[in-house]
Amino acid sequence: MAGHSKWANIKRQKARVDAKKGSIFTKLSRAIIVxxxxxxxxxxGNFQLRAAVDKAKAAGMPSENIERAIAKGSGNWSDDSPLEDIRYEGYGPGGVAVLIEAMTDNRNRTAAEVREAFSKTGGSLGETGCVSWMFRQKGVISLEVVPDEEALLLAVAEAGGDDLSTDGSQAEVYCDYTLLEQVATHLKKEGYQVQDVGIRWIPSNGVQVEDAETAKLVLNLMERLDNLDDVQNVYANFEIDEAVMESLV
Structure with a gap:
């Protein structure tokens, strides 16, 4: 998953830039609302909310924005544009499966934007359920990279986690999503620096993207979807060879 991991690194770098511009605040606010x-x-008393608030604070979101988002989520703040959760599924270039989580106040607008992102990159938006069977929901805990991977593996096992992956700059711990708080809390007590926690869709198997042109289209699709204000999260099952990825970055 080297190429896919590099894409994750690009996303993290992009998120830091977006946060400085303020363009990520909408997504962070909606995560708090959910x-x-x-x-x-x-x-x-709400671990997911605490994690969303911590992430928003780390990005520099003003306290009043955070409080307003909490109020909207709890029903104590009304406006003319109620938000609803929607999931989109489709196939990207090279048969890559793509699953998208969105929050919107206008289904028609969001569907049109998502469909355009697929069509512009040679993919196609599909029906609900067409690719979700290839993914499973897992709790994911991102940590600062640790020098002793064996010690971390032991801590993960003690906490009830399932698996661990590292890419040189960050470690990710996977667990049953119902145990996310338990595992994250244990790792913090063990002294590990938790950067992010969340429930994500993890692909059960990957599609190998072997040529640079297809890889470029796949990454273009990921970026287009990520840039849509209504899109909260994008998941895909592509794997790109490290050499191909290096030629594109």
């Missing part, structure tokens, strides 16, 4: 809607509106 977390507050699905649990208690108190970060101390």
């Amino acid at each position: 977390a507050a809607r699905n649990g208690l509106p108190d970060p101390d």
